[in-house]
Amino acid sequence: MPSDSENNMNNTDMNINWYPGHMAKARRQMEEQLKLVDIIIELRDARIPKASGNPVLNDLSKNKPVLIILNKADLSDASKNKEWQNEFEHCMIADSVNENLSKSVVNEVKLILKDKLDKAKARGIRKKVLRAMVVGIPNVGKSTFINNIVKKKVAKAENRPGVTKALQWIRINEDVELLDTPGVLWPKIEDQESAILLALLGSINDDVLDKDALVRFGLDRLKTLYPGFILNRYEVDENESDLIDSIGKKKLWLKNDGSVDRNKTVDLILKDIRSNKIGRISWQNVGE
Ligand SMILES: Nc1nc2c(ncn2[C@@H]2O[C@H](COP(=O)(O)OP(=O)(O)OP(=O)(O)O)[C@@H](O)[C@H]2O)c(=O)[nH]1
Ligand SMILES: [Mg+2]
CATH class of the missing domain: 3.40.50.300 (P-loop containing nucleotide triphosphate hydrolases)
Incomplete structure (x- = not known):
């Protein structure tokens, strides 16, 4: 991570x-x-x-x-x-x-x-x-x-x-x-990895999250778990150092001044991750 x-x-x-x-x-x-x-x-x-x-x-x-x-x-x-x-x-x-x-x-x-x-x-x-x-x-x-x-x-x-x-x-x-019953979490998260995965897939209110960090984590994990998925969906090199920026540019998700609209790009990638737009993804393997 x-x-x-x-x-x-x-x-x-x-x-x-x-x-x-x-x-x-x-x-x-x-x-x-x-x-x-x-x-x-x-x-x-x-x-x-x-x-x-x-x-x-x-x-x-x-x-x-x-x-x-x-x-x-x-x-x-x-x-x-x-x-x-x-x-x-x-x-x-x-x-x-x-x-x-x-x-x-x-x-x-x-x-x-x-x-x-x-x-x-x-x-x-x-x-x-x-x-x-x-x-x-x-x-x-x-x-x-x-x-x-x-x-x-x-x-x-x-x-x-x-x-x-x-x-x-x-x-x-x-x-x-x-x-x-109402959804319940637990008072103390010992395991940061679980916390991030829960946030990534939408079990924690987005208002309290650093979505940019979340998406960076998601893309990074995706590269390892399902090589080729990012390339397929966004037509960018998976090894770009700032994938959010590269995806924003490729998709032309830009602001008026021509720079990448990072918040919009992050929101759209997060939406894709939470649906099956990038592909069917299992983020955890048995025995890990
Ligand atoms: N693709 C897919 N979406 C699902 C499935 N089950 C539920 N959803 C979607 O997940 C979202 C949350 O569903 P809810 O039934 O409100 O979830 P909940 O567990 O009752 O949520 P809380 O009451 O907030 O704890 C909705 O947009 C559902 O359409 C499923 O099996 N597949
Ligand atoms: Mg419910």
Whole structure:
């Protein structure tokens, strides 16, 4: 990781809004609901399956089965998705925007809970409703996933972190209910690399970020992970010393005085990185 990016990411602005108060509140509320819940569905970003795993949520999920959904899998590298899937006990690969997930997810939840349900049945208890709490970092697609499962737009979803503010139970059918929750991060980031990746892919409010440093980090990492992607998208030599400047010039993203409009260039590259415009990218590899 380039040290200048690391230093820039370490600035105090970053720390101010990293763990806003509403997240602490959400966590407390999630803890309260936990006793009602049979299973936790944890959404992770398929492009950063490790960095998008939240240690706070790990604590919460103690003693409950967890189904991991590698979401936004349409944006990540298909072969890496498979490798990551094998890392988790219960895990599905998902594109919550384009796939119809309802049947497969409900079936998987029932399969994971089968033993528990069978035991309850043997004791003469018939459990009426299965309840799943949907958790994950901000902007990972929790509300979109729930809308997909319920096949209606019941939860508000937008492409920025912090859209869902309150917990909301949503009935899927006569035997399954899902709880939508606000995205939560954790109070202390030990791992700068995870922090940068979360920022790069849009889980931290852009207003508190040094976007220029973020994009420099992204382009640098991209050169190593997927050689040729930058050349393909922007038609510039990947080894240019100031890639943002070179891309701005090539694309003619200029200011009135003819110099590169750096802010605009940074914004557009960041947008490309967060979509699949440059290509399907997995930013983390298994075992690293
Ligand atoms: N390409 C792609 N985009 C997705 C997918 N799932 C969600 N999105 C997009 O990601 C953005 C965030 O979705 P939300 O459902 O609001 O995310 P959230 O986790 O509920 O976010 P918070 O409530 O802010 O924590 C939206 O623009 C969605 O359209 C997916 O599987 N693939
Ligand atoms: Mg939401």
